[in-house]
Amino acid sequence: MVDFGQYCLLAAFLLSAYGLLAGIVGVVKSNPAWIRSAENSVVAHFGMTLAAIIALWQLIFTDQFQVAFVASVSSTTIPFFYKVTALWGGQSGSLLFWTGILSALSMVAVLQNRRRNRTIMPYAGLMLTGTLAFFTLLVKFRANPFTLRPDFPAEGIGLNPLLQNYWMAIHPPILYIGLISVTLPFAFAMGALLSGKLDTSWIPTTRRWSLFSFSFLALGFTLGGVWAYEELGWGGYWAWDPVENASFMPWLALTAFLHSVMITEKKGMLKTWNFLLVLAAFELTIFGTFITRSGVVQSVHAFAQSSIGPYFVGFLLLSSLVGLIAIAYRSPQLVSEGRMHSFLSREATFLLNNWLFLAICFAVFWGTVFPIVSEWVTGEKITVSAPFFNKVTWPLGLGLLALTGVCPLIAWRKASARNFQRNFLWPLAGGFLFGLAALALGVRDTIPLLFFLAAGFVAATIVFEFYKGARARQTIRPTGFVTAVADLTAMNKRRYGGFIIHAGVVLAFIGIVGSSFYQTEEAFTLQAGQTQTVGRYSLTYHRMEEKRDAEKIAFFAWLDAYRDGELLGRFYPQLHRHFKQDQVVSEVAVRSSWTDDLYIVLSSWDEQGNVSFRVFINPLVNWIWVGIAIMVLGGFFVMLPNRKPHTLARARKKESEMAEAAA
């Protein structure tokens, strides 16, 4: 199996290198046969990588601990499920997995577009095979998961207990898909630049893949947040850790692109800007992968120090250079077709929105690399911590949230007083109402109040838009209001799907503000039968219990929790002692509701029966998860093709016929 895996990797590497060369030859000689051959190599590459992945899984499942990677992430005692996820539990395996995802996505892109985008495809293909060649090279020659150890240990170390969590099992693949799929928008944008086909034909494909990355990235870092929240036991979900930032930055750049590209399609402006944003998103992905995998920044969850750093720097520089030269080369053809007229116009507010996204992105980038830069410049290693990120992102985030309401409604060119009155009067009233409600509920701090005001305003604009659209639709086709809303949304997925995404954004913002500003934390020690009150909750401790399996001992504390005197149920915060890794992991007990989460951590206990707990009350955390879920679903919805009105009518007719037949 080991040899088989090695040969697959070698074949994959040769295929990607061949694909790159064949693509270059094909482009230079404009020979379709070579280009076709290059495209086929992508498909073959996927076959080889998939075979290598299966081989590695096979080695993990059969406990082949003479393979160093298998010994470091698996053991005979971990459940089968975690043997599956062990594939991405360490550096080299996850890099192979990563390459496999890139290969699969590249194959899909090649097969989908070889006819549709004939002119730009050869060049886009070059970018794809180039990136594939880079990652396959790393997996084969620098971080090879099939490397053997000199001995054959009877037992492996096993997967890090912190990673033995349901969320941790699905979070990395999703995040990897999000990160690596940024290669596709990059490839298509570069394809347009290099082929010189600079009309808007590159946009739909690029936009669709950007939405794909946007959705997966958002889902990925949110699942990471859920994992941190449930597993790490510190009561939070986001710590501005470099690894978190690594996935957040490309998402910000892509989101900026998804907005600016609308201005290009409608007004022919910001052309160069779009290419720069896509390039930035791609380079930030590579940069993020680099900081996560090379050990250059201190992070709680970076991979082991490793020798692959310089390769990433090289690839980063090379790809940026190619991108910038291509943009510079085509810039004479990227002339803006329109111009700004007023600050109060859709063009200007979209541009401002882009600036805010980039400002946050830049601040996060700066905060992440600050230790490296300061050491370079001053010789002293200085870091900035969470307060820096918070201080910068609160005002910028507030601006963005407010623009979420303004941008879709403000008039093009120059907004008139009438435009304002028609579009913004009711939403503003809605915002004030929401603000007043927050005030009545006891919110007194300025930042949260401003956020709730803005959130109410945006929510009202969205409701108002759906209402107006549905009423207009009803004048064309008299249907029920709900049907009108559904038709409207199905017929104009981009606009109304966008509003769905925005609705998710509003909910997430409310949750983030609520949980950041109004968290309660209390640490206390109880003996059997004693009760402690925290806010609206009170907790009665009963006893400790333990349960042992092959992997660990689990210590349970039995607690009854009450809210406003009403019994919520029994909760079991736990501490797990994993034998093999000699590590203690706490398993928190969380009671979620719409208003707040009761979050109980078992800290320790002693022989005298004193048991110590740490309890957090985290308001509105669920709103974040739900908000981002809506956002992601909205993203996928926008990716679907639009249904034309007549097909819609036909579908409806068919449905009613079927209903009749059934009756």
Add this chain to the structure above:
Amino acid sequence: MPQPKFLIAGVLIIGAISYLMFSGINSSMVYYHTVTELLDQAEGLKGRGVRLSGHVDVGSIDRNDKENRLRFLVVEQATGKTVPVNYSGIIPDTFKDAAEVVVEGKYDLQKGEFQAHVLLAKCPSKYEREEYEGGYEGKVAAPAT
């Protein structure tokens, strides 16, 4: 060339963002130091945020959850020098004897004690126990710095 009013607006916005970042950095700057550096420069570091890294001295953990307090010694493995740390807050799961830790806070010269408000313990594995090329030790080794 854009009209002057847009240029001015652009400059204003960039100025505001730069100000935000600059003031943010100034107020949350934290200096990385080793134990030796901290002890040598203790006078100059008065009132400054410091991020100290090292390992938990084996056997030094004095944990009292009842009073929500944790004391331990951070040891610099190269020199064997130690600094006592006083911390109250969430103790990460990975915190234990010989773990690699990072504490953030201020050094109290009079007490000769580091008052920490952040305690990070590196996952002893950083996902993987150590880079596998290094070989299998069969025990939990503190990761090399």
